[in-house]
Amino acid sequence: MTGEAGEDGKDGKDGKDGANRLLFWAMAGKMTELLFEADGAGLLGGLADGLDEAELVGRTGWNPEALASVLEVFRRAGIVTPGGGRPRLAPGVETALPLVAAEARLAAWHRDNGSLARALAGEGGSDPLDAPQPSAVIRGFAEAMGQAARGTALMVRRLARRAADARVLDLGGADGAVAMALAGAWPAATFTVVDRKPLHAPFGQRLGAEPALAARIRFAAHDLRHPQSLAALIGAADVILLLNVLHLLPEAGIDALLGEIRAHARAGCTVVLRELTADGGGDLAPLFLIDWLRCGSCFRDDAGAFARRLVRAGFPAPRELALAGAPDRFFMVEVP
Template sequence: MTTDAAPERLLFWAMAYKLSELLMLAERDGALAALERGVGVEELAGATGWRPDSAAIVLTLLGRAGLVEHDAGRYRLSPELTRYRVLLALEQRLHDWHRSRDSLRRALVSDETNDPLDDLDDPAFVAAFAQAMAATARETALRVRKIIGSAGAARVVDLGGGDGSVAAELAGLLPAARFRVVDRPALHPAFQARADGANHRIEFIAGDLRDAVVVAGAVRSADLILLLNVAHLLADHALDRLLHAARGAAKPGATLVVRDMFRQDDGPLALTDLMLVDWLRCGARFCDDIADFTARLKRAGFSDVAVRAMPGSVDKFVTATVG
């Protein structure tokens, strides 16, 4: 925005959904796929079935949003964005799922949870979820590897590890380590398709992280416990129960590595602010800032709590020690 005028600010946020709608349609109609390889206006119209003059308007808007680059009559999706395209399909499914259930209103007026991961009987949703995890798995694994250094023959437990994408990437970086992925039973087929068979070093444990018995059983004998972009999905009491169970069952000296977004109260409006709406409509109402979360870990009995900001990431990593 170029003005602080109140009416324009109000209307800007009231109308911002229009660009989101256009972006999602561009993905569904194949425009973003075409823009990955670079196209002219006429080529984009041919690839999507859009009118050329309409395609030109879309390209202008996507360029002003910083999503498309333009050079010598050809337009291309910014290279750093291409591997995250799969996140759009998941975001669209989540939007449709929540809208069909009026999740936000229900979350505002009741204690009811609206967690789409409780509804994993849709194979298409599971596939989109797994693809989204895979898109960021390599980057996440490299960051974890940088934090923990050489892990030797460590036993690693990934709580909420989904299809095992991160575990599979870490298995390549830590050739002597063994891995246990804990997640809902519905994700086991996706795990088998992606991570199973990595020298038999990756095991899947079916269970719900809201069950303290599942968590305690999974982390017993672990050297490294991962909680990656999971904390925000859990209501306060469920998150505290998970942390207490993990700290109580893990062996002394084990390391916990958490990756998540945390509330920010200063600076320009950012992705973390938009995620607060997401966490609200799920019913988790996660709203910890980084100080709140480190205090939560200490209350659960963890020591040596440290925050590790990672360049190029909106998320933060937090490490802590058992005992």
């Protein structure tokens, strides 16, 4: 988008591209506010259900002219398909709707908590799971994290081919969605899902819908910010999963957790990691960095830096794979 530099050092459009980018991001919060309102009022769900405009007015309780304006905004933003007739969500949008609801809850919590200001002032990160939360909020968070479980499980199976009868340790596994997806493909494997205590209830609810898996999957409440408590679980595992977890830890916490795995994992143990590195994520990348800042993390590794971090921790020759359509990367190492 930038033009060629002129003699005065400005770009070819007298800095207009830079000004437009700045104004876009300064005003982008308006779309965020509208999306959250639309989701809370049932508009996005109504579009997913195929309702017409009159039915959407009934569901949302909105003024018909205001609704028409919102639909036009969403058309221009690529959220709703262009053209007249019955409004429809653009392809692929429906799969992300649970993430919108989770993002709305998290954004409200961080705003009320002053998370970003506290992190920028060096007062530490803010984690919603450190504070009492309504069960619906915890459940929504877990469901959002489980949206990519099927694709994640397929990639894990590609990277850990010899794990059909393994003891699998899923560190930061939330409600166990990935473990349960893997359990269907690995009928002789057993699984331990490790996460914070508030996620035990969502885990139980998900497992309750899969009673045949109950004998093979259990939940262990641990805080990955204190990895010393994980030694026994790490030592018993044949496969260890760390899926979109490390970027939420402070720098020292990342290295401490990797160090515990290297110190206690048995030789031949396969470790599969999924991370959104700085050279992935496209337009979303700077937004994720802000998210991590709020949690007290300054993770900025690109894929090469992350691979070197694994090598420094004692895991030679990391293997890297990309998942089609996903902004993040998978890495696999074997404990020597």
